[in-house]
Amino acid sequence: MTVTGPPLPSARGELSAAVLSALLGGRPHAVSVDGRDPYGDDLQLALYLLYELHYQGFAGVPEEREWDVGLLALRRPLERRFLQALRADVPPLSDAEQALGDLLVEPVGHDGTSVSHHLERDGELWQLREYAAVRSLYHLKEADPHAWVIPRLRGRAKAAMVAVEFDEFGAGRAEEIHAQLFADLMRDLGLETAYGHYLEAAPAEALATVNLMSLFGLHRALRGALVGHFATVEVTSSPASRRLASALRRLGAGAAAQRFYDEHVEADAVHEQVVRHEVVGGLLDDEPRLEPDIVFGVHATGLLEDRLGAHLLKAWRQQRSALRVPLS
Amino acid sequence: MPHTPERLRRVVIDPGGPLLVEGPVKVALGDGSIATSRRFMVAICTCRRSRTYPWCDTSHRRRTKRDRELP
Incomplete structure (x- = not known):
């Protein structure tokens, strides 16, 4: 009930x-x-x-x-x-090491196709608020869909996945749960922190990024794709979080807002290592036939993130809201 | 996880990346200060480029020169 x-x-x-x-x-x-x-x-x-x-x-x-x-x-x-x-x-590739290796390369200069590059250098406060509202669909349940994969893993992959999830869920402290840190960030930006509040406002491109995690998380048959997805998130998060923290500082957001992305710079530099070597490596040792699924998870995540990024940047460059319902 | 004589603490070297140490750890820095981290695993910067030194912030990553712009 x-x-x-x-x-x-x-x-x-x-x-x-x-x-x-x-x-x-x-x-x-x-x-x-x-x-x-x-x-x-x-x-x-x-x-x-x-x-x-x-x-x-x-x-x-x-x-x-x-x-x-x-x-x-x-x-x-x-x-x-x-x-x-x-x-x-997605491209028909199946080499997991190469797929993740490609994500480890950072551009030297400005990446005009990247939302975090844009926000760091040119972003305005209203764009940062829209970004947080859109991301809240996931970050207010951060790491939840990934927990579903735990009973589908064994050995090294399972132990490492649980260790990373433990960090995501605050390492035993409710006030440190990453979803809570994001709610604190939203409050600093004057946003509504209630779970699901921005669903009405979220464009299709944002819904698709969250549906992807739910799809991969809920289907045991897609456990390889879930692991590939999670690895992509952890590998790309640290440098992007550094840029977003820098954007928040430049635009004068509060301490809690900066804290969320500062935490992710350091935490995800560790998580990236653990996920690549232990979760992906462990799963490949245990079930090598899942390698094409892992790679599929990496590329599907990249595809949907690129679509969301292009949607946000296109609207913002025209000085209009990227949301279906503009923020008050 | 207790680090007993039977269960040794594991340190992993990522070639071209950080040093991974099972936490929690205290790192004594050259200037006499001490940094602490309570994470289950800690990534210690070895490239010296980190802006959150002694912790890794992925600044060691390989970089491409190409700028990208939206079409």
Whole structure:
């Protein structure tokens, strides 16, 4: 039973309308996904709504519906369409060491395609606030989808994954949970810190980055992709966090706001090493046949992050909001 | 995790990267100050370029010269 949780957002098309109706107690009826944009607002929101039942749910939607077979049947064609599109759109590579090695190279100069480079050098406070609002969909449940992979791993990969997750969840201290540090950052930027508050405002590109983690986390068959995804996040986080911390300092954000990214510079420099050598290395030793999935996880993450970055930068360069609902 | 005579503390050298030491650790710096970290694993900078010295901040990474701009 539950009636608490974030409010349900409004529909963005037929698919999400059908899911919303089913969540509100209507009889689940499938809408064909044929011809629908796999990365578009409608499909991504429909998928997001269904995945959210595995995290904190929505106000007015009973908790038991997480495993409602009618809702699961609605979810399957949506995630198949999303997954097929990703598999078609990533490069057909399968060398994990090379895929992660490529991420370890940093540009010397300014990278005009990178949101963190932009925010560090040219970002304005309203853009930083939009960035935090968009990222809050993930950071307010930071590391949660990755915890689902733990029972699917063994030995070195499992031990190392749990150690990194322990850090993400505050190493035993509630006030240090990374999701809490992000809520503190949001408060410093004058944003609403309630879980799920910015779902209505989030563009499809942002929903897709979170749906990717849920997809990989919820499917045991995709454990290799989840590990590849996690490695990508940890490898790219430290230098990006340094740039974001620098942007926050330049724009005069508060101490808590700086703390979040300062913590990630240092923590993720460690996590990167542990994830590459122990989690990825351990999984490759244990289940070498998963190597193409690990690489798929790396490239799918890069693809969706690039799409989100391009969306944000395009709007900001035209001096307009990248959100569906501008911040007050 | 206790570091007993039976279970030795592990230190891993990443060639071209940091020194990985199981935490918690105290690092005595050349100027007499001491840095502490309570992480389960600590990455100690060996390239001396870190802006959070003695902790690694990934400044050792290889760099490409190419600037990138959006089309």
